[in-house]
Amino acid sequence: MDLTLSPSEREFRDRLRAWLAGNNPGPDPPGDDAAFEHRRDWQRKLFDAGYAGFAWPKEYGGQGATLVEQAIFGEEMARAKAPQPVNILGLVMGGPVVIHHGTEEQKERWLRPILTADEIWCQGFSEPESGSDLASLKTRAIKSNGEWLVTGQKVWTTYARRSKWCMLVARTDPDAPKHQGLTYFIMDMEQDAVQVRPLAQITGEPEFNELFMEEARIPDENVVGGVGNGWGVAITTLMNERAGLGAASAAGVRIALGELRELADERGVADDPVVRQRIGQLTIEVELLRLNAWRGLSAIMKRGVPGPEGSLPKWQWSEVNQALTELAIDILGEDGAAWDSPWAYRFLRARANSIEGGTTEILKNIVAERVLGLPKLR
Numbered sequence: 001m002d003l004t005l006s007p008s009e010r011e012f013r014d015r016l017r018a019w020l021a022g023n024n025p026g027p028d029p030p031g032d033d034a035a036f037e038h039r040r041d042w043q044r045k046l047f048d049a050g051y052a053g054f055a056w057p058k059e060y061g062g063q064g065a066t067l068v069e070q071a072i073f074g075e076e077m078a079r080a081k082a083p084q085p086v087n088i089l090g091l092v093m094g095g096p097v098v099i100h101h102g103t104e105e106q107k108e109r110w111l112r113p114i115l116t117a118d119e120i121w122c123q124g125f126s127e128p129e130s131g132s133d134l135a136s137l138k139t140r141a142i143k144s145n146g147e148w149l150v151t152g153q154k155v156w157t158t159y160a161r162r163s164k165w166c167m168l169v170a171r172t173d174p175d176a177p178k179h180q181g182l183t184y185f186i187m188d189m190e191q192d193a194v195q196v197r198p199l200a201q202i203t204g205e206p207e208f209n210e211l212f213m214e215e216a217r218i219p220d221e222n223v224v225g226g227v228g229n230g231w232g233v234a235i236t237t238l239m240n241e242r243a244g245l246g247a248a249s250a251a252g253v254r255i256a257l258g259e260l261r262e263l264a265d266e267r268g269v270a271d272d273p274v275v276r277q278r279i280g281q282l283t284i285e286v287e288l289l290r291l292n293a294w295r296g297l298s299a300i301m302k303r304g305v306p307g308p309e310g311s312l313p314k315w316q317w318s319e320v321n322q323a324l325t326e327l328a329i330d331i332l333g334e335d336g337a338a339w340d341s342p343w344a345y346r347f348l349r350a351r352a353n354s355i356e357g358g359t360t361e362i363l364k365n366i367v368a369e370r371v372l373g374l375p376k377l378r
């Protein structure tokens with residue numbers, strides 16, 4: 001892949017950079033509700049400027065951006081330290097899945113409110129007994145009088161408390177082999193049969209939730225991709241999640257590395273040989289991550305949809321981000337234990353990086369079997 005920008009790509013980058021300089025609302029204010037509203041306003045600003053769902057095809061409200069433009073977009077957002085748009089799961093996963101697998105009616109109904117952040121989306125895949133082995137999930141959906149009744153429990157459901165819609169995978173045929181008996185639904189969260197209970201993370205934030213369904217109702221027209229095809233649709237969701245995480249976060253850790261260098265200077269340890277060695281190693285890994293993220297993008301360009309190679313940058317990113325925040329805490333010494341230290345927050349939040357969006361062990365299996373073509377263990 002050619003990594004030099006063409007004149008029109010440079011022009012796009014400069015225009016975006018100037019727009020961000022005038023419009024970036026800055027970091028989230030303290031407090032969960034205030035941060036939510038801040039990010040919602042930000043997404044609306046992005047939408048008005050044509051940058052929300054920027055990669056989506058034009059006919060569905062996006063800009064049909066090329067992959068290079070998307071990578072530039074991720075890099076410039078990270079460089080400007082702009083907050084994430086609030087409806088990140090809808091933009092990165094829900095929308096692309098509906099565009100790829102949905103009917104025209106579903107696209108008409110769901111896509112625009114994702115872009116405008118009027119309807120927030122969450123992802124109801126994981127269950128207490130089914131995370132990595134997602135296909136073993138037990139939540140049941142039974143058809144009755146033209147609609148589906150869903151009973152079961154999901155867990156770790158990010159933003160469920162704020163969401164209107166949930167991408168829900170449920171078992172519709174308990175007698176079929178486990179990957180074939182699943183169906184992908186879009187479930188309305190605003191019903192009494194759906195109960196959400198927040199879970200506090202190590203950072204103290206209630207970012208994710210438990211989700212309980214007792215005969216929750218889903219109309220038949222909210223099945224995406226056909227009954228029994230839920231596994232294939234879920235895989236599209238996960239590939240989009242990992243591809244999105246890899247490219248944008250490669251830029252994010254490069255910025256964080258610059259901040260780490262500043263921290264080492266401020267604390268007078270930039271010449272310490274061990275600190276220098278650890279920063280040197282991180283610099284190499286951040287560059288490798290950037291190149292692998294671009295390699296993933298060029299594979300998508302060839303194939304049209306994200307594939308298993310998105311697993312590599314996601315795995316590398318989680319390791320680099322954890323090592324980087326650990327070094328920051330080592331440099332800070334006892335100041336790193338202060339609850340209100342931004343590095344302490346980043347260090348604690350980074351613990352989840354090697355679990356969310358697929359654990360590192362699972363990603364290594366995917367890279368071994370599906371990218372390198374090594375023999376399967378089982």
Ligand SMILES: Cc1cc2nc3c(=O)[nH]c(=O)nc-3n(C[C@H](O)[C@H](O)[C@H](O)COP(=O)(O)OP(=O)(O)OC[C@H]3O[C@@H](n4cnc5c(N)ncnc54)[C@H](O)[C@@H]3O)c2cc1C
Nearest residue numbers: 123124125126130131132156157158352355356357359361
């Ligand atoms: C911050 C955060 C946000 C999340 N948000 C969501 C969300 O919005 N929606 C959602 O559905 N889920 C979400 N998750 C859940 C996440 O996808 C799961 O935690 C993850 O898939 C792992 O599943 P598990 O926790 O059940 O662990 P398990 O699958 O039980 O794994 C336990 C350990 O065993 C290892 N292991 C398991 N199987 C294998 C194997 N075959 N080979 C080698 N090692 C193996 C794992 O790597 C792990 O170390 C979130 C998680 C986090 C941390």
